[in-house]
Structures are given as structure tokens and as C-alpha cells.
Amino acid sequence: MARTRYAPDRGLTVRMTATMFLLGLVFVAFVALLIGIMTAAHASGAAIVLVALIFGGGTAVISLFYSDKIALASAGAREVSPQEAPELHGMVDRLCALADMDKPRVAIAPADMPNAFATGRNSKNSVLVVTEGILRRLEPDELEGVLAHELSHVAHKDVQVMTYASLLAIVAGLLIRFAFYSELFGGGRRSNNQNAFPIILAIMAVSVVVYAISFLLIRLLSRYRELAADRSGALLTGQPSSLASALQKVSNGMARIPTQDLRAAEPLNAFYFAPAMKLTGGGRSLSALFSTHPSLDKRLEQLAKIQQQLGQVGPPR
């Protein structure tokens, strides 16, 4: 086995694992609480939970299986053949051969906003989308860095990971709504069932707490996944500086975009190269907590570290 310069970042792995562990813990606690509440409950409470689970699970499965089509449609992107975009395809071909992965489909979105994203549940069903804006603004080296970042998302199966991670939040969010409506419309029947009111209230309270915690954890996880994709992308091309300069260009470009375009792009935020929407107000630390992407400083700092690592004289043992 050859020595390698490409040591994994243990700290990042540990933080990511801890986040996922916490998410799992919240999930278990949530289920345990629901079961606990329902053992004291009757059909009404159980039915609500069941419907929420089916709905939430269904939404997740559908979004997972159709993520590529949904993303293509909502970004207005069009798949391009190697003849139509030979350079872009050539770049993706080479990166896939370097990384030994299946080549995703390639699409171009007619937006001026400089950005790129990749989606799909596995590498065979993935699609890599770049906007016309990013093709125009970036040098080939920088574009290659962006593509390598997106291909790393595909390799890490980030769409799957994030969908499973969000499942909890979806179910909790649905429960809040269902509990609220059943409270609103089911009021007349309450006299038949003395227990139903506190039970539904309890489900609602638990769901709110679970939703809030899992929301924050998902955002945290998303930021770690971004850092991991930056890292793998930079190692794949061997050019961390090109990725850094692409990040800077894209981030500066984002600020100049009119608000309407930004809102239209918001649902896809978690899969974008750089966040299309900046949270306004609420202070710096708060927006960092809610953000799907790590701050530019943090991403550049990591890339500088990788640059140093690759430039060491004599490989590390």
C-alpha cells in the first residue's frame, strides 16, 4: 500500500458523527415519548401520529426518488449532451475517471446567478447542474474545483443522507400541524373523550421541541457535509486554491443578485455550491447557526490547510 498525502480529517469526521448521533438520539426520544403518550391515549392521538408518519415518510421517499427531476424542473435546467457542451462534459469525464465514479448527467440552468448543484439518490441517477452565470464567470480551473465539490456530494450520497436526516423534522412538523387542526376542528367531540385534549397538546409540545432541535442539527450536519465536499473536491483536483478563488467569486456574485431570483432558488438551497439566500437580521452568530453552508472564512481556512498538506516535502507516514 502506497503512502498517502490524503489523510482524512478526523476532527470533521468526529463532529459529523456526533451530530448524527444526536439526531438519532432525538429520534429515539421522540418515538419513545410518542409511544409513552399513546399508551395513555386512544385512537384519535394514535391516528394522528400514524397519518403524520405515513405522510412524512411518503414525502421523503418521493423527494428522494424524484430529487433529480424535481431539481431539474424547479431550476429550469436542461440536460446537455457531450456534443452540446463538450468542454463541460470533458471536465466531468476526467474528474469521474480520477475519482473512479459513475458519471452523472450534466445539465445547464439558464440563470445568471453563479451557482451549481448536484442531486439524485445515487451516482447513477444523479444530475449535476451548473448555471450559465457560473460558466461565464469562472476560469476553467475554478469551474473544475466547483464540479469536483459537486461530484463529492454525489459520492458522499449527500441527498440520501440529508433526506433521512430531515425525515424526523418533516414528521414532527406535520404532527404540529395535524395536532393543531384536530384541536381546531375536533373540539365538538371532546366531551366523548376526556383524555384527548391533554394528549394532543402533549404531542404538539413534544413535536415543537423535536422540530426545533432537529432543525438546528440538520443545519449543522449540512454545514459539515459542505466542508467534507470542499475537502474531497480539493483533494481530487489537487488545486485547493482554485476552489478557494471560485468560492470567493461566487460568494461576491451572490450579493449582487436581485431578491426575486434568490427567493425562487431558495428551496434548493441545501444542495447549492454557495447559499443562494442570506439570512438577514438576527445577528451574525444566529445566522451562522441557521445556515446550510459554513461561512466563507471557514471554507477558505480549510482549503488553506489542505494546500499546506499537499505541499509538504515528503509524504506524511
Added chain:
Amino acid sequence: MGFLDTLSGRTKPVQPKLDDLFALPSAAITLQAATGFTPTGSGSVCFRAVEGKTFSDIQAEVRELLNMDAGKPGGGLPVEVTKDSYGFTWLVSSHMSDETDALVTDLHAVNSALVDNGFGPQLLCTLVAFRDEQERRLALVYLYKRGTFYPFAPTSGQRRDNALELQVKNVLADDLKIEQDLAKWFPVWGAPGL
């Protein structure tokens, strides 16, 4: 990629497979007997250079090493270094057409220099060029990460002769590990030395 690597968002850079490259000289003989394509004597290694001086020093060393024998019998011409439009570096080694063994040894020297210095994951492919009497061009491309070969036959413009490629695939099925997934036969338009 394993389940744990997926969970932790970690791709291990893929190490290249080098050994199968030495099957080329005997495959060249089979190819000539069956199709009339002969080696042109030139071959190249393509890799993605890493930024920074460490890598460029190694690259310079390799070049010096290969050029030591240049001009001597069996030593071939000095290596050429070119950078393509995708930012990949090609080291082209040129020999006489009957010196496939020496050519492969040269190519292997480049690989092992990169691997020994810890830059193995940067290797993309190696390419050995062939011609027939009608001056049709053919290359056997070796994918380092998969350890497989595939034929690439560019015609005019950005077109490739798929019929010829499939023919070569069948001819060489016993000599080389041919890439079975046709989607991985990516074109290398304008590759130096082809």
C-alpha cells in the same frame, strides 16, 4: 465507498493500479496480427498536477530521469511535457515503433515516481498510440483507477470510430483487461502523442 465512509462524508482518494500496464507489449503484437495496427512508438501519461513546488519538483525529476537515456539506442527522444485545455499534464515519451517494451518502462517510471511520492491519486490515464496503413489513428487508453484498458479511435473533428473500437475490444479481450462499462470509455480529444 463503504457505508461508514458515506456516513462520515469521506471519499478516500483512489490509488492507481499499475501492474496491468505491462500487458501492453504482447497486446500490441496481437493487435498488429489481427487488425494491422502498429505502435507509433509514442505514448503518454496524463495526470492532474498538484499546485505548489513539491509537485513541480517531482515532475522535473521524472523528466530528467527519462531524458537520461534519450538519444542512446533504445532510449527514445526526450520527453515532451504539455498541458491540455483541462489543466491536465501529459508527459509524452517517443520511441521507435518496435520498442514498445522500452516505452512501457518509461511510462511506468512516471507512475512509480508519482506513487512513491504520495501523489498516486493524481494519475488519470496512460495512452499508447497506434496507426494502420490507411493512417487511421487508434489509442489504447489505460485507466489507472480501474486498471482497465479501452480503445479510442478519433476520426475527423470530435467523432470517434465506434465500430473500430468495438472490433479492437474483441481482438484484445484475451490479452488485456478491457473496461466492460462502455460509459467509462471517455474520449481524450487532442491527446498529445496520438
